[in-house]
Amino acid sequence: MQEWITNKELSYLPTMLKAELYQIIKEHKEAPIYEADQLLISHSHKVVRLPPYHCDLNVIEFMWSLLKRRVASNNVGQEVGNIVKLTEEAFSSITPQDWQKQCEHVKHLEDKFYERDGCMDNITDKFIIELGNDSSTDSDTSDDAYASDSDMSGIVSFDHNYCEEK
Known part of the structure; x- marks a missing residue:
């Protein structure tokens, strides 16, 4: 950690703890550049990151849940050899309407979070x-x-x- 800070020509005290050194590093480390982000940006798309630990705001999580439910509902005999076929069928059964429904559900959740956060701001101010x-x-x-x-x-x-x- 000290070497990284020194190589970046930053200063630190020799008595600093790892947590303090880590704070310096976090403040000065450049954000990573992802190839996928660059590809999307080059095609005029905007990359928006989901907040960490909020899988309930990620549409793909709901789609995986839908896929697993469809596989499970058709996996009557629970034959291992059948899982690949059932999974492929479940994938092919997903429609644009399924995606739309899950996107609308996430938007609804976002609105509820926004409303609650605003309410909590009002409460904590008082x-x-x-x-x-x-x-x-x-x-x-x-x-x-x-x-x-x-x-x-x-x-x-x-x-x-x-x-x-x-």
Whole structure:
């Protein structure tokens, strides 16, 4: 890690931990260039990356699910030699309408996520935590002062119906 940073003519402290060195590397490492992206861009297509860990926003995952369901529903005898044939039949049975339906489903999910995120932004903007009270001082170390500092009475409970009302 130190060698990479040095080769890029960046600076670091010898006492830095790996996590700190990694942060420097992340900040200065160029994004990879993928051949497939370049091919798509050369044909006037825009490449949009899915957010990590959100397979529910990837249409192909729904199509794989559809394919597996079609194979499973026809795999009555569960013969291993039949799987290739059933899979090929399932692939050929997928229609443009199937793709359209799954794309619309993902758009619906995106809209729901967007709505929830906006709602959460509104809620978190109004979420204020007030701990302790003004009567305790920093020099007071009694058990009573500690108890008042850790008092959670200033926290307002989350209203789960807030989003549904908006």
